[in-house]
Each structure stands twice: as C-alpha cells, then as structure tokens.
Amino acid sequence: MIKLKVEHLGKTFSRGDDTRVVLGDISFEVEDRQFVSILGPSGCGKTTLLSILAGFQDATSGNILLGNRKVSRPGPDRGFVFQNYALFPWMTVKENVMFPMKQQNVPREERERTAARLLNMAQLDGKENFFPKELSGGMKQRTAFIRALAGRPEILLMDEPMGAVDFQMRQKLQEELESLWLKEQITVIMVTHDVDEAVYLSDRVIVLSSKQGRILDDVFIDLPRPRDREAEAYEKHKTRLNSLLRKAFKEI
Amino acid sequence: MEKVTNQIPKNISLSELTGEQRGLLNKILSPVISLSAFVGFWYLMSLHYNSQLLLPTPRSTFTAFVLFFKTPDVWKNLLLTLERVLKGFSCAMIIGVPVGLLMGVSKTATRMLDPLLGCFRQVPIMAWVPLSIIWFGLGNGPTIFMIALAGLFSVVLNTIVGVRNISKDYFHAARSMGAGSFSIFRHIVLPGALPDILGGARLALGGGWMAVICAEFIATSAGFGFAMVEAQTRMETEKLLALMILGAFVGYLMDKCICAAGNVLTQWK
Ligand SMILES: Nc1ncnc2c1ncn2[C@@H]1O[C@H](COP(=O)(O)OP(=O)(O)OP(=O)(O)O)[C@@H](O)[C@H]1O
Ligand SMILES: [Mg+2]
Numbered sequence: 423m424i425k426l427k428v429e430h431l432g433k434t435f436s437r438g439d440d441t442r443v444v445l446g447d448i449s450f451e452v453e454d455r456q457f458v459s460i461l462g463p464s465g466c467g468k469t470t471l472l473s474i475l476a477g478f479q480d481a482t483s484g485n486i487l488l489g490n491r492k493v494s495r496p497g498p499d500r501g502f503v504f505q506n507y508a509l510f511p512w513m514t515v516k517e518n519v520m521f522p523m524k525q526q527n528v529p530r531e532e533r534e535r536t537a538a539r540l541l542n543m544a545q546l547d548g549k550e551n552f553f554p555k556e557l558s559g560g561m562k563q564r565t566a567f568i569r570a571l572a573g574r575p576e577i578l579l580m581d582e583p584m585g586a587v588d589f590q591m592r593q594k595l596q597e598e599l600e601s602l603w604l605k606e607q608i609t610v611i612m613v614t615h616d617v618d619e620a621v622y623l624s625d626r627v628i629v630l631s632s633k634q635g636r637i638l639d640d641v642f643i644d645l646p647r648p649r650d651r652e653a654e655a656y657e658k659h660k661t662r663l664n665s666l667l668r669k670a671f672k673e674i
Numbered sequence: 675m676e677k678v679t680n681q682i683p684k685n686i687s688l689s690e691l692t693g694e695q696r697g698l699l700n701k702i703l704s705p706v707i708s709l710s711a712f713v714g715f716w717y718l719m720s721l722h723y724n725s726q727l728l729l730p731t732p733r734s735t736f737t738a739f740v741l742f743f744k745t746p747d748v749w750k751n752l753l754l755t756l757e758r759v760l761k762g763f764s765c766a767m768i769i770g771v772p773v774g775l776l777m778g779v780s781k782t783a784t785r786m787l788d789p790l791l792g793c794f795r796q797v798p799i800m801a802w803v804p805l806s807i808i809w810f811g812l813g814n815g816p817t818i819f820m821i822a823l824a825g826l827f828s829v830v831l832n833t834i835v836g837v838r839n840i841s842k843d844y845f846h847a848a849r850s851m852g853a854g855s856f857s858i859f860r861h862i863v864l865p866g867a868l869p870d871i872l873g874g875a876r877l878a879l880g881g882g883w884m885a886v887i888c889a890e891f892i893a894t895s896a897g898f899g900f901a902m903v904e905a906q907t908r909m910e911t912e913k914l915l916a917l918m919i920l921g922a923f924v925g926y927l928m929d930k931c932i933c934a935a936g937n938v939l940t941q942w943k
Contacts, residue, residue, distance in 0.1 A: 478846045498852035508843035512865035512942045521861070522851035553942040573851050 425609045426452040426475075426577055431484035433470055433635075444470050446634035448484070452577075457603060457610045459620040461663065462630030462638075463671040468613040469505075471630075472581050475611065476502045488576060498526055501575030505582045507566040509554040515565050516541065516550040522573030540568040543605060544598075559587045560595055567599065571606055580612040584619065593651075596622050600648060617663045621656060622649055629666045633673040639666050730912035739916040748901065748917075752924065755890065755898035758814060759882045759928075762821025766878045770826045771871060774833020779863060784834075791830060799824045799885055807893050816893040817886055824885035825878025832874025836867030869943060872936040879932055883925045 433445040444467040452458050462468050473479045475486060477496035486493050488500065496502075501522075509518050516537055523533045541547060544564040554562060563583060570578055583599070584592050596619055603610060603623075614620050620627045624643055631638040643659055650656060691699065713732050720731040730738075742748045776783045802823060806816035844866060848858050890899025898921065905914040 473846075476846070476850055478850075496846065496849035498850065500850060502847065502850045504843050504847065506843065508841065508847045510844060510847070510862070510865075512868070512940075513861075521848075521853075525848075525852040525854075525857060555942065569851075 423454040425454040427487040429485040434482045446636040457625045459624040459627045460613045466630045466632045467635040498573045499576045501570030501578045503580040503583045507562045544568045577609040621659045631670040631673045734912045735915045738912040751901045758817045762818040765822035766825030770829030774830040778834045778837025817889040820889045821882040824881045828877035829874040832870045836870025840866035
C-alpha cells in the first residue's frame with residue numbers, strides 16, 4: 423500500500439529578480455511502514471523538502487498525497503521531530519507527550535494510558551515531571567520521538583533527529599530509535615547527512631543532489647534487523663552511498 | 675567532613691577553611707566591608723561639613739530612622755504610596771500585556787501602534803506632571819496615572835520582545851500536533867512570553883516606585899514623596915535621609931518579591 427505520494431514537487435526561493443531553485447522536480451512514493459532516509463549534502467534542500475511535507479512551507483509546484491488526500495497545511499496526520507527537538511520548555515515531559523492528544527480531544531483516560539505506555543517504551547519512567555532542561559540529549563530525543571507518536575500520525579517526519587548528539591551516543595540512539603520504530607510500525611521519512619545512520623535505519627535511501635535538488639538515486643537496503651554494522655553487505659551499502667554522496671556533492 | 679563543619683575550632687585560620695566555608699565568608703564579608711566603607715566615608719564627610727542641615731551624621735540619621743517606628747504618620751504615608759504604586763502598576767500590566775501580546779502576534783497591530791508608542795515613549799515622564807494635574811487634579815489621580823504611564827512602555831515593549839523571541843519551531847510543532855489558534859495562544863504564546871513579561875513587570879514596578887515619589891513631590895498633599903518634601907521644608911535633613919533609606923529598602927523588597935514570584939512562575943527556565 424502506498425502511504426505517501428510526492429508528485430513533481432518544486433520549490434523556488436526568490437528575492438527581487440534573484441530566483442533560486444532549491445527543489446527541482448521531486449517525485450517519489452513511500453510504502454506504508456517503510457523507513458525512508460533522505461540523504462544529501464548540506465544545503466541541498468533536505469530540510470526544505472521535509473518542511474514542505476509537514477506543511478510548514480508551501481511548495482512552488484507539485485502535490486503531496488497522504489493516503490488519498492492532498493495535504494498542504496500542517497496537521498496531526500504528519501508527526502514531526504525537529505532537529506533541536508523543539509520540546510516545549512514550559513511543559514514537563516509528560517505534558518509534552520500529552521499535548522498532541524489533548525489537541526485532538528482524546529479522552530482523559532486514554533490519554534493517560536497512551537502516555538504511560540509511550541513513556542515506558544522510551545524508558546522515561548520516573549522522568550514524567552522533569553522539564554526538558556533537566557533531560558540528557560538522548561532523553562530529549564526520545565521524548566520528542568514519542569511526543570510525535572502520541573498524536574497517532576500516519577507518517578513520521580524527522581529532520582536529523584540525531585544531529586545534536588555526539589558520535590557514541592548516536593549509535594546507541596539509532597538502536598533505540600529502531601526498536602521504538604519496530605514496535606510502532608509507522609511510516610518514517612528521516613533526513614540525514616550521515617551515511618552510517620541511513621544504512622543502519624532505513625529500508626530505503628533517497629539521495630538528493632545539490633544541483634537543482636533532484637533525486638540522484640533511490641537505494642533499497644534489504645538487510646535483516648537489527649543490523650550488524652560490521653557485516654560485509656552493510657559495508658557495501660555504505661561504500662555505495664558514500665560514492666553517491668560524493669557525486670551529489672560534485673554536481674553543484 | 676560533617677564533623678569539621680559542625681564544630682567551630684577556637685583558632686581558625688583562613689587556610690583551614692573548606693572552599694564552601696570560604697565562599698560563605700566571602701558572601702557575608704564583601705557587602706559588610708563595602709557598606710562599612712560607605713558609612714565611614716559618610717561619617718568623615720559629615721564631620722568635615724559639620725552641619726546637621728547639609729549632611730547629618732550617620733548616627734543622627736539612624737536615630738531618625740528608629741524614630742519612624744514610633745510615628746504612625748510615616749507608615750500611613752508609605753502605605754498610601756504603596757497603594758498608588760500597586761494600582762498604577764496593575765493598570766500598566768492590564769493594558770500593557772494585552773497590547774504587547776497583540777503587537778507580538780499581529781503585524782498589522784504593530785504597524786498601527788508602533789509609531790504611537792514610539793512617539794509617546796520619547797516624552798519624559800516628568801513632562802506629564804502638569805497635564806496630569808490638569809486632568810486629574812491633585813491626589814491619587816495624577817500619581818496613579820503617572821505610575822501606570824511610566825510602567826506601560828516597559829511592559830508593552832518587553833511583552834512584544836517576549837512573543838517575537840519564541841522559536842518558530844514551537845509554533846510549527848504545535849500546529850503539526852493539531853493545535854488551533856486559541857490553543858497556540860494559550861499554550862505557546864503566553865508561557866513562551868512569560869519570562870519577558872515578568873522582566874517588563876519588574877522594570878514597571880521599579881519605574882513606578884521612582885515615578886510615584888517624583889509625582890508626590892508635586893501633585894499631592896500626602897504620601898511618601900510628600901513626606902520627604904515636608905522634611906525638607908522643615909529642614910529635618912536627617913529625617914529626609916532616613917526616608918530615602920527607607921524608600922530604598924522598600925524598593926529593594928518589592929524587586930525581590932517580584933523576582934521570587936517570577937522564579938516560581940518560570941521554574942522551567
Ligand atoms: N527562506 C529561505 N529563503 C531563501 N533561501 C532559502 C530559504 N530556506 C532555505 N533556503 C536555501 O535553500 C537551500 C536548502 O536549504 P535546506 O535548509 O533545505 O538545506 P539542507 O539540505 O537541510 O541542509 P543541511 O544539511 O545543512 O541542514 C539552501 O541553499 C538555503 O540557502
Ligand atoms: Mg537541514
């Protein structure tokens with residue numbers, strides 16, 4: 423089943439006479455429950471693409487279909503995890519997680535139950551009443567992830583969700599994210615510029631090129647989970663994506 | 675370690691103190707030293723001029739201060755002035771916060787109100803005294819008006835800054851979780867701007883406390899500022915100085931109160 427359809431999406435920024443094409447003509451389809459990474463050099467338009475999908479920005483041309491509906495405004499059908507997490511600092515962990523459910527008028531009991539389940543799943547028991555400033559980077563990341571899940575979105579959009587943590591933490595978080603995702607079985611589009619992260623997590627990697635933001639390649643990664651980072655097949659995928667990324671970078 | 679801190683050794687030398695103790699000592703001693711130096715300087719100057727009218731000694735000022743505790747008049751004036759400050763401050767908040775929030779979220783409102791605000795803000799607050807006396811006569815009216823006006827600008831400007839400084843991501847996040855406009859206002863704009871609103875409130879209260887005394891010099895026949903003018907005309911300089919010290923104390927206490935309230939309200943910061 424196709425969950426998301428992106429048709430001829432284009433984005434041009436203009437200031438006065440100066441126009442620059444950030445996204446050329448992007449089309450792709452995402453299967454239900456697929457984990458898709460969008461990989462590309464810095465400045466190629468990854469964040470722009472994701473925020474258009476979320477409805478934070480308007481596309482210059484093209485359509486986005488979620489299920490069979492056209493979407494353009496932000497909505498709870500698309501959960502978003504921000505690069506800096508954007509947890510509301512004035513709300514506790516639990517209030518943050520409850521927020522999307524409250525906005526959708528989920529009955530109180532169900533809210534409590536879902537929040538408890540998600541907090542437990544993300545190993546945040548006992549941290550319910552902490553404010554975001556009192557959390558470690560990893561805890562913030564997990565809170566942001568389950569907050570996005572709490573709204574029961576049809577698809578999860580993540581912008582470099584591990585950009586703000588160091589290398590060692592990153593691998594651990596990737597493993598945690600994978601196990602959370604395996605439990606939730608939700609469609610994910612994740613932006614990253616980290617090849618290892620893309621190979622570890624994704625069913626499929628879409629590589630964007632800098633030149634007029636087009637799709638350079640679409641790579642499927644068919645390895646059993648959890649993935650062995652030392653395995654030969656894993657390395658092969660990494661090498662392939664690395665050379666693609668170099669190519670993407672040169673295409674300026 | 676526990677024992678060392680509990681027992682107080684007879685001959686204590688600075689090098690034997692733990693870092694924590696030294697910090698505490700420093701915390702207590704530093705203000706004591708600077709204050710004593712100031713009072714010492716004051717004392718020397720008062721000896722030099724040798725005139726109770728020009729510069730009373732710290733001692734006679736202190737005596738005047740102690741005398742306040744037996745004169746209900748001083749406290750009545752102080753209470754009256756505090757009441758004016760609180761009323762004027764409340765007006766500044768009740769008008770300023772909504773206006774600031776509106777200007778923070780709406781570009782049109784900003785375009786309409788910004789020139790007005792910009793002009794009025796440039797009028798020195800004391801320049802309002804004659805007009806406020808014409809409008810409100812003498813007594814509570816002009817003083818409350820001036821306190822409110824003095825505070826209004828800091829409240830409005832701080833509230834605007836507070837709203838504008840809220841990260842766009844929070845708005846996006848709330849929208850993508852299904853929040854409507856009212857919910858965004860209630861759960862994002864208000865709490866997000868709160869620290870700056872409290873900052874504005876602090877400025878308004880401090881400014882109000884200053885404005886009220888000035889206003890009372892001129893526009894009223896009761897209150898703390900009036901008591902000071904009275905002391906001056908009666909040439910009771912030591913009472914005047916004591917009143918100034920009391921005024922400083924009260925202002926300091928009000929500031930501490932609003933800071934404490936702010937800390938409770940923005941624990942998350
Ligand atoms: N509001 C804007 N106005 C003009 N140009 C913009 C705007 N937003 C983004 N751009 C341009 O679009 C291009 C893509 O930006 P984007 O943030 O999507 O890149 P990215 O792939 O996410 O990069 P990174 O990996 O560094 O986060 C950049 O060259 C940027 O300068
Ligand atoms: Mg980006």
